[in-house]
Structures are given as C-alpha cells and as structure tokens.
Amino acid sequence: MRFFIILGYSILCALxxxxxxxxxxxxxxIFSLGALFTGIQFFKRHEGRGMRIWFVVSTIVLYFIFSVIYALYVAIKTGQLTPAAA
Incomplete structure (x- = not known):
C-alpha cells in the first residue's frame, strides 16, 4: 500500500x-505551486524518513522520464524527428 501512495504522489508532483x-x-x-503543495501534503501525512526519501527520489526520476517523453512528443509533432516506419 505504501508503494502506491508514494507512486501516486510522485507521479502527480513529477507531472x-x-x-x-x-x-x-x-x-x-501555478504548476510550481501545485507541486510544492503536493510535496507539503505528502510530508505532512507521512513522517517516516524512508517514505520521504523514496518520494523525493521517485519524483526526480519520474520528472526526467516525463521530460524526455514530452521532448520526444514535441520533436515528432514539429517534424524534427520522424516516427519509425511500420
């Protein structure tokens, strides 16, 4: 259950x-304030050091993954990168 709590907060914050x-x-x-509010709510509800560390680490990892996905989406949409042929 803890895994899903951390994953949910991390996905929201990373997005x-x-x-x-x-x-x-x-x-x-507004998105920056939303991420800050999400982090504050997580830290307020979960006082365990391990859960906090995993929240921060997973948020950072998911942020980089989402940024790469978004960059690829923009590159394909603008025509800088063509989609693979089937």
Missing amino acids: LLTLFSHINDLLKY
Missing part, C-alpha cells in the same frame, strides 16, 4: 514539475 519546466507562460507558476 506538475514537467509542466512547470516546459510552459513559457505565467501559468507555469
């Missing part, structure tokens, strides 16, 4: 951070 890093509008700061 918000990914949106923050790729949007060039004033709206990006």
Whole structure:
C-alpha cells in the first residue's frame, strides 16, 4: 500500500514539475505551486524518513522520464524527428 501512495504522489508532483519546466507562460507558476503543495501534503501525512526519501527520489526520476517523453512528443509533432516506419 505504501508503494502506491508514494507512486501516486510522485507521479502527480513529477507531472506538475514537467509542466512547470516546459510552459513559457505565467501559468507555469501555478504548476510550481501545485507541486510544492503536493510535496507539503505528502510530508505532512507521512513522517517516516524512508517514505520521504523514496518520494523525493521517485519524483526526480519520474520528472526526467516525463521530460524526455514530452521532448520526444514535441520533436515528432514539429517534424524534427520522424516516427519509425511500420
């Protein structure tokens, strides 16, 4: 059960951070505040050191994965990278 709690919070926080890093509008700061609020809520509800460490590590790893996926999506959509032929 702990795994799914950490994974859920980490996915939400990583998605918000990914949106923050790729949007060039004033709206990006709302995503930053959302990620901060998510982290505060996680730290408030779970006091174990191990769960906090896994939350931070998994959020960072998922952030990089989501950023690569988004960069590939933009590259394919703009025509800089063609999709593989079937």
